[in-house]
Amino acid sequence: MPDQTFLDSTELVLNMGPQHPSTHGVLRVVLKLDGEKVLGADCVIGYLHRGVEKIGENRTYQQFAPYVDRMDYCAAVSNGLGYCLAVEKLLNAEAPPRAQAVRVVLTELNRIASHLIWLGTHALDIGAITPLFYVMREREEILNIFEKYCGARLTTHAFRIGGLQYETYDGLEEDVKAACDHVLPKIDEYERLLTGNRIWIGRLTNVGVLNAADCKQYGVTGPMLRAAGVKWDLRKAQPYSGYQQYEFEIPTGTNGDTYDRYLVRMEEMRQSVRIIRQAVEKIPGGPIMAKIPKVIKPPVGEAYVSIEAPKGELGYFIVSDGSIQPYRLRVRPPSFVNLQALDQMTRGALVADVVAIIGTLDIVLGEVDR
Amino acid sequence: MPEDDKPEVKPAQAAPPAASKPPVAKAPAVMAVSPWEGELPSSLNQRFGDQVPEFSTYLGQSFLVAKPEAVIPILKVLRFEADFDYLVDITAVDYPQRPERFDLVYILYSFARNQRIRVKTQIADGYKPATATAVHLAANWLEREVFDMFGIEFDGHPDMRRILLPEDWEGYPLRKDKSILACDNKWIEEHLGIEGGQ
Numbered sequence: 001m002p003d004q005t006f007l008d009s010t011e012l013v014l015n016m017g018p019q020h021p022s023t024h025g026v027l028r029v030v031l032k033l034d035g036e037k038v039l040g041a042d043c044v045i046g047y048l049h050r051g052v053e054k055i056g057e058n059r060t061y062q063q064f065a066p067y068v069d070r071m072d073y074c075a076a077v078s079n080g081l082g083y084c085l086a087v088e089k090l091l092n093a094e095a096p097p098r099a100q101a102v103r104v105v106l107t108e109l110n111r112i113a114s115h116l117i118w119l120g121t122h123a124l125d126i127g128a129i130t131p132l133f134y135v136m137r138e139r140e141e142i143l144n145i146f147e148k149y150c151g152a153r154l155t156t157h158a159f160r161i162g163g164l165q166y167e168t169y170d171g172l173e174e175d176v177k178a179a180c181d182h183v184l185p186k187i188d189e190y191e192r193l194l195t196g197n198r199i200w201i202g203r204l205t206n207v208g209v210l211n212a213a214d215c216k217q218y219g220v221t222g223p224m225l226r227a228a229g230v231k232w233d234l235r236k237a238q239p240y241s242g243y244q245q246y247e248f249e250i251p252t253g254t255n256g257d258t259y260d261r262y263l264v265r266m267e268e269m270r271q272s273v274r275i276i277r278q279a280v281e282k283i284p285g286g287p288i289m290a291k292i293p294k295v296i297k298p299p300v301g302e303a304y305v306s307i308e309a310p311k312g313e314l315g316y317f318i319v320s321d322g323s324i325q326p327y328r329l330r331v332r333p334p335s336f337v338n339l340q341a342l343d344q345m346t347r348g349a350l351v352a353d354v355v356a357i358i359g360t361l362d363i364v365l366g367e368v369d370r
Numbered sequence: 371m372p373e374d375d376k377p378e379v380k381p382a383q384a385a386p387p388a389a390s391k392p393p394v395a396k397a398p399a400v401m402a403v404s405p406w407e408g409e410l411p412s413s414l415n416q417r418f419g420d421q422v423p424e425f426s427t428y429l430g431q432s433f434l435v436a437k438p439e440a441v442i443p444i445l446k447v448l449r450f451e452a453d454f455d456y457l458v459d460i461t462a463v464d465y466p467q468r469p470e471r472f473d474l475v476y477i478l479y480s481f482a483r484n485q486r487i488r489v490k491t492q493i494a495d496g497y498k499p500a501t502a503t504a505v506h507l508a509a510n511w512l513e514r515e516v517f518d519m520f521g522i523e524f525d526g527h528p529d530m531r532r533i534l535l536p537e538d539w540e541g542y543p544l545r546k547d548k549s550i551l552a553c554d555n556k557w558i559e560e561h562l563g564i565e566g567g568q
């Protein structure tokens with residue numbers, strides 16, 4: 001529809017959030033509406049800004065590690081992995097094979113947990129209440145493993161720079177295998193509830209389309225980019241932590257709409273199970289910490305290291321001045337960058353679709369605002 | 371007595387260097403970079419000449435340092451001719467003691483080459499670098515965040531407002547001369563009705 005018509009007087013500004021159940025936290029979206037049609041969406045963010053990057057400059061490298069868990073609290077393990085890898089890069093150190101395998105197991109479990117939360121809340125936004133209770137049940141299995149391993153369920157701080165803090169507990173392998181066996185058939189169960197559901201298809205198909213070119217323009221990564229048909233995953237493109245040893249597929253979509261993103265994330269959970277099963281089968285023996293100094297003082301320099309977090313590319317750019325504190329610590333959060341595409345995705349959509357689009361972006365405001 | 375003192379002082383002065391290990395602790399104060407060689411840097415060098423004084427690699431990560439006014443042309447060339455079609459991040463680093471106070475860092479990735487590079491430039495406080503939004507749409511929010519945190523204004527940006535902090539907030543928190551406890555007490559008193567943030 002044309003931008004300017006004589007009907008401009010009907011233009012309405014609608015404030016959505018920051019206290020709104022479907023904005024997944026304290027996101028405020030200022031919608032410009034023409035009737036039910038969205039003409040534009042302006043995001044107001046920063047309600048959860050804690051100055052994580054400034055805190056990083058004022059803490060030692062080890063002290064800062066627990067803070068990263070508080071960014072994307074649905075995927076704390078991934079955040080920790082990215083940070084540890086970045087500092088290890090600056091130190092030119094590498095975690096021993098045993099630590100790497102355990103890291104992969106826990107990170108992939110966390111990916112499933114993060115996607116489960118996304119599925120539950122996204123379906124809830126659309127009006128399907130049941131999956132939320134189901135996913136909480138499966139997520140519990142995964143969080144129990146985290147709790148047994150490191151004592152925390154959400155902000156785990158599971159890894160240390162150079163490897164792992166804790167040796168695995170007796171029976172971790174069995175627990176992980178049991179969790180995999182439990183989750184995998186449940187994914188089919190969710191799909192039976194949703195994938196062929198007429199309302200689900202009607203609400204998601206051709207909603208919030210973002211094609212591959214737009215994704216690249218906006219720097220959108222992760223499942224959103226893959227749903228647009230780009231077969232790109234950092235675990236394959238630039239493997240870290242031994243991902244090259246494991247066989248898995250990169251699921252892709254074709255249309256780049258909300259329904260495709262749903263399918264991609266569902267398949268990603270299955271692939272994560274596949275990776276976990278391979279990794280847990282052959283956790284090598286040996287030390288869990290690399291030989292790194294007690295006081296971490298990376299040589300003067302800078303490095304950018306990124307990983308495939310559940311939401312997309314999570315990067316850390318660290319500048320070291322040779323002291324015990326980072327001189328500059330920049331976090332490249334996937335949620336923040338992906339959220340920028342909201343305006344483009346909502347244009348021309350209906351108000352009810354905005355809720356679906358925010359859900360499909362899979363943002364965590366703790367990471368957007370940092 | 372003065373003659374006795376002298377030999378006593380000397381071993382005391384010589385002792386600390388022997389006990390500790392200053393040569394090891396004093397790591398090089400500059401980044402130990404190696405030159406970045408290859409087709410891409412040499413073609414960029416041919417094209418931009420002394421506009422790009424440095425092509426380096428550190429820990430296997432390549433970056434180039436360009437003059438501030440050459441950054442946008444370089445991003446354009448990289449995007450349209452060398453497939454660096456994904457702007458990963460824009461950020462800044464503050465060095466208050468330097469005349470060109472800020473390092474502006476653009477991180478780029480090429481899907482076709484599976485390669486990540488950084489474009490860096492040094493700018494003085496108050497210099498307004500040109501916006502990259504015309505080359506990469508992703509630059510919009512990233513530049514707003516740099517403005518929010520460092521006070522670097524981007525010339526030609528369509529929407530140069532603060533993004534994470536309130537719009538009428540005073541001060542740029544990620545500058546090194548801002549303490550971690552510093553905040554805009556006036557704003558906090560006015561809007562939250564409490565005395566200061568910390």
